[in-house]
Amino acid sequence: MFTDRFHVITGGPGSGKSTLIDHLRGQGFTCLPEAGRGVIRDQAAIGGAGLPSGDAGLFAELMLSWDLRSHREAREGDGPAVFDRGVVDTIAYLRLSGRPVPEHLHRAADAFRYNRRVFVAPHWPEIYRRDTERRQSAAEAERTYLACLAAYADYGYEPVEIPRGGVAERAGFVAGLIGGR
Template sequence: MSEIQNQWYVITGPPCCGKSTTIELLSRRGFWVRPEVAREYIDREMRKGREIQEIRASMQNFQVDILMNSLETEQYLPKEKIIFFDRGVPDSLAYFRLHGIPVEKYMKFIKPARYRKVFYLDPLDNYSVDYARVESVNERDKLAHLLWQAYSDLDFHVERVPVLAAQERVEYILHRITQDPC
């Protein structure tokens, strides 16, 4: 893996594992965060009057839009600032694989993504769907494996974060970044 040139950290994991809560708590502590791109995209499209079924009608178009939005947001963020991301660009690789979307032509966008460290949150027991989180429990479980595999395939150091109380997870992550030798 090439030398990391930024201060960016990814919080990832399957749907309903506490990513957004963790990101919110980090934000409250004054850290820069980038919320989940997919949820922001869905919210923006729904404000335009589109229904979730219409937004997700073509899973390939939806996933490509998420990838491109992720790339766009990252190009404008300061590399010297510590920033926590609710999902990173390689998450798209896992979602492409889940939905059987060929990844070859998108790897040129995914492979260059670099982060100081990736924190993988173990899934919580109480899984629930909402207007934007529509994956079944089976899909969530597949994503758990696919996300870990996507980051591993791209030579990221992935650190597993166990199920802890929300504040304890934040402390766990912050302790790990202060120990970061990079």
Template sequence: MDKEIIVLIGGPSSGKTTLINALTNKGYICYPEVSREIIQKAQNDGIEQLFLEQPLLFSELLLEGRINQYKQAKKESSEIVFIDRGLPDVIAYMDFVGNSYPEAFHKACLENKYSRVFVLPPWEEIYVSDKERYESYEEAVLIHKHLEKTYNEYGYQLIEVPKDSIENRVTFLMNEITK
């Protein structure tokens, strides 16, 4: 079996982090979402929402972090690595806010391809906002649409993870991977 670098995508508060945590608890190699780290550092530096105040800078930092995650995932001894959000997410979010970005963003998405992409759909019943997640549920739905569009444009076939218990979501993933 070739190494599988699998990315989980979806709008804010669709259950990605909970799913990553469950996979980690089962012993899988998982990489967390890097944006929270960037957001928290900016907040510590006095910038409440770096993405809203300096979207290009935020996106450049995010792209760099996700490229580093991808490269590290390639070096893992495990045959399967899960990543919470991927490189095309950066472009989807920039498109969502209507900002332009350098060609290097597109190039990075083409050079660092994931094995599979699982998408977690918007789920209003579990939606929660917090200090790092400023989007409303309605905005989360729009972001989700941008994510699907962007990943489709890069040629990915998205596999939708059903809204279900975390155990059933993990089982669904593993069944899809072993098909």
């Protein structure tokens, strides 16, 4: 069952998702952080193996755990909640990596649902930048965007592309469809 008040923003890395979500947070929306960046930061800080460049399976499990916690945390609030990626993004990551998707991850994607409408930030080469946590090439970023689109569609979600433009314009588009603030 879809959860109307939980809204995912997904897409490839470097497409302006986090900037958009920060702007929405500033407008009073409850926003949940991206699992991948958090896991990378934590694993790098402790010299852990759960990194895309290390144990990709462990990295996926840590992202799943993070996303399940975020989902539970959002249930404690009221009003709309905006997620910087969701459980299905971990499935997209595994597919893109050529790794099998464990059955428990499919069960998680079915049990921990979001609003049927998923906001997708399109690949945007003009703003894409690498950093210490974002190491993918622009071509990999585009493949990630396409993998996210496919994975969410496979789980019955309806992708809504966020138009390119300034952050206030993009936030207005998303907020207008979410309502509640």
